Amino acid sequence: MGPQRTGHSRRSFLKAATAVGGGVIASTFLKPFTAVVYAAEEPDDISKPWYGYGIDIKKCIGCGLCAHACKLENNILLEPFFFRTWVEQYTIKNDGSVIVESPNGGIDGFTQSVPEEEIFKSFFVPKMCNHCHKSPCVQVCPVGATYDSPEGVVLVDEKYCIGCRYCVQACPYGCRYMHPEKNVVDKCTLCYHRITKGLDPACIEVCPTKARIYGNLHDKTSPLVKFLKDHTCLVLKPHLNTGSKLFYNALSAEVR
Amino acid sequence: MEQHFAHLYEMMSKVEGFIYPNELELHWGILIVLYPYITGLVAGAFILASLERVFNVKVLKPTYALALLTALAFLLIAALPLISHLGKPGRAYEIMITPHGNSAMAIFGFVYLWYLMVVLLLEIWFDYRRDIVLWSREKKGIMRGVYKVLTLGVTDLSPNALKWDDKLGYIVTIIGIPSAFLLHGYVGFIFGSIKANPWWSTVLMPVIFLFSAMVSGIALVMLIYMVVSYIRRHPIDMKALDMVARYLFFMLILDFTLEALDQMHRIYEAEESFEIISLLVSGKLYITLVVFQVFLGTIIPLITLGIMQIHQFREKIRKALYFVMGLLVLFGIFFMRWNVVIGGQLFSKSFYGFTSFKLRLIGMEGTLMAIAWLILPLLILAFLLWLLPPWKKHGEDV
Numbered sequence: 001m002g003p004q005r006t007g008h009s010r011r012s013f014l015k016a017a018t019a020v021g022g023g024v025i026a027s028t029f030l031k032p033f034t035a036v037v038y039a040a041e042e043p044d045d046i047s048k049p050w051y052g053y054g055i056d057i058k059k060c061i062g063c064g065l066c067a068h069a070c071k072l073e074n075n076i077l078l079e080p081f082f083f084r085t086w087v088e089q090y091t092i093k094n095d096g097s098v099i100v101e102s103p104n105g106g107i108d109g110f111t112q113s114v115p116e117e118e119i120f121k122s123f124f125v126p127k128m129c130n131h132c133h134k135s136p137c138v139q140v141c142p143v144g145a146t147y148d149s150p151e152g153v154v155l156v157d158e159k160y161c162i163g164c165r166y167c168v169q170a171c172p173y174g175c176r177y178m179h180p181e182k183n184v185v186d187k188c189t190l191c192y193h194r195i196t197k198g199l200d201p202a203c204i205e206v207c208p209t210k211a212r213i214y215g216n217l218h219d220k221t222s223p224l225v226k227f228l229k230d231h232t233c234l235v236l237k238p239h240l241n242t243g244s245k246l247f248y249n250a251l252s253a254e255v256r
Numbered sequence: 257m258e259q260h261f262a263h264l265y266e267m268m269s270k271v272e273g274f275i276y277p278n279e280l281e282l283h284w285g286i287l288i289v290l291y292p293y294i295t296g297l298v299a300g301a302f303i304l305a306s307l308e309r310v311f312n313v314k315v316l317k318p319t320y321a322l323a324l325l326t327a328l329a330f331l332l333i334a335a336l337p338l339i340s341h342l343g344k345p346g347r348a349y350e351i352m353i354t355p356h357g358n359s360a361m362a363i364f365g366f367v368y369l370w371y372l373m374v375v376l377l378l379e380i381w382f383d384y385r386r387d388i389v390l391w392s393r394e395k396k397g398i399m400r401g402v403y404k405v406l407t408l409g410v411t412d413l414s415p416n417a418l419k420w421d422d423k424l425g426y427i428v429t430i431i432g433i434p435s436a437f438l439l440h441g442y443v444g445f446i447f448g449s450i451k452a453n454p455w456w457s458t459v460l461m462p463v464i465f466l467f468s469a470m471v472s473g474i475a476l477v478m479l480i481y482m483v484v485s486y487i488r489r490h491p492i493d494m495k496a497l498d499m500v501a502r503y504l505f506f507m508l509i510l511d512f513t514l515e516a517l518d519q520m521h522r523i524y525e526a527e528e529s530f531e532i533i534s535l536l537v538s539g540k541l542y543i544t545l546v547v548f549q550v551f552l553g554t555i556i557p558l559i560t561l562g563i564m565q566i567h568q569f570r571e572k573i574r575k576a577l578y579f580v581m582g583l584l585v586l587f588g589i590f591f592m593r594w595n596v597v598i599g600g601q602l603f604s605k606s607f608y609g610f611t612s613f614k615l616r617l618i619g620m621e622g623t624l625m626a627i628a629w630l631i632l633p634l635l636i637l638a639f640l641l642w643l644l645p646p647w648k649k650h651g652e653d654v
Contacts, residue, residue, distance in 0.1 A: 163343015172452035174276030
């Protein structure tokens, strides 16, 4: 009886193991890429918010208040190498050459270095984290310290970040920096501490021309959705397929 | 902190064109240049050892154990420059206990440990077990105890047991070859998979890293073999040396072809990033890429080793040429890593300008520290050669 029972249990163990192992392998064939391709989980329940951001380049006057307010609100070092948001001045000359400037991120305002008769056109482009839906930075973080909040905001857990800076390399938009005192990576949080209390992000609060809009992409009545409906919006570097949720109106091809 | 800011202000005055404001500081410096360089030496040295074992290239016997110990010495420190470069080195273990499944970097710890524990240590142990047992019987005092511990209690020296050592060592080597490919191909993937950076993002990157790894590893073992023979006042086995140099030559051809293919592809496709990259190559990287990597590190060794395949020089001249070419190749591959890691961060992702990099002499990220990281494995190797001298293996005189 003994040996028989052992033999039987071994067979059933093998059967169970095959079923479990085969099932695991089979399920990877059913959805072969979901384990590899990175994308944030957008909530199916559209009553939950899914935040995006809009910038109207036509309205931006380059005052730099947004960049300054961001530094004050989020306690960012004032040295000109650390920005969660900044403003760039694009000047396209008559000969087609492009000049881009962003002295101190635009906080102190801009002067035009090109003589007026040489200018074809000039405009300001505020930049910040694109809060990508398929963020390369979240994809590469080796420990998962940078992550998507349930509302689609890309955040960094500063108690967890190991400071390898792989995310800084992976961000195509230059939106991340190493905090020199905390020795961890820092970036725009969309003022998460404010938006979760129903307040606007600091950059939006101070913008005098309403060039910046943020809102819930799930809410069809939100100002952001209306903005997207009324304007032809583009994202930066669309060929990289980062799923950017930062939409620009009147984005020129020169802007990178 | 003030010193750091002063450095950044200095760098700011050297910016050319436009960069995103956060891009001023290079995030990966000399320590991250060392990382692919050192892992490449490991993978290359191991693959040279495997040639003897798996493909039965008997003439390479004198370099077999030496190549394995070289690989081990460099692998032992391979992760240290990386860890010391972290903003929070104390959290490095997180990469092992909470790895993020989508991150290419998260797998490093596992690839590293697999290679160290399963491949290198096991292979060396199987290869040396008989000698360790015999040494544990011959030696006196402390060393007797040390070798006893190294036997791990397996002291059976019956012909059957020795046959199993050989068989298992062979299997480990067979597993080891794809593992070495994995180790270094993977390092290439860390860079090659960053789509934000057009200088890195090429599907050829892992393959290029792999072949350049073999080139550098073979050159290193060749040099170490010559130096060790010189120190031991033991004649160099010229047949072995010629063969190693021949492999170096073949690998150089492959490596050069792949890198040339990569560059030709870039030039012909001429994507959006083409202008900034051609400015990079003809400007900031001219010395390190065109002069150091391509001319000194590749073309000169290729031509010299090529001529040496056709024309048989006198032994003395051959030795001298091999030595110089080995050094040049190692120099060139170091700058290949430099050009990838540093070069990839010099241009702005806006493609409108460049930042600059100033290597400091002192400090954790300085030149002296980098030199120390390269000397340390040589000291470890000296210790390993003293502990497990390949030339005192029983029944061998190499």
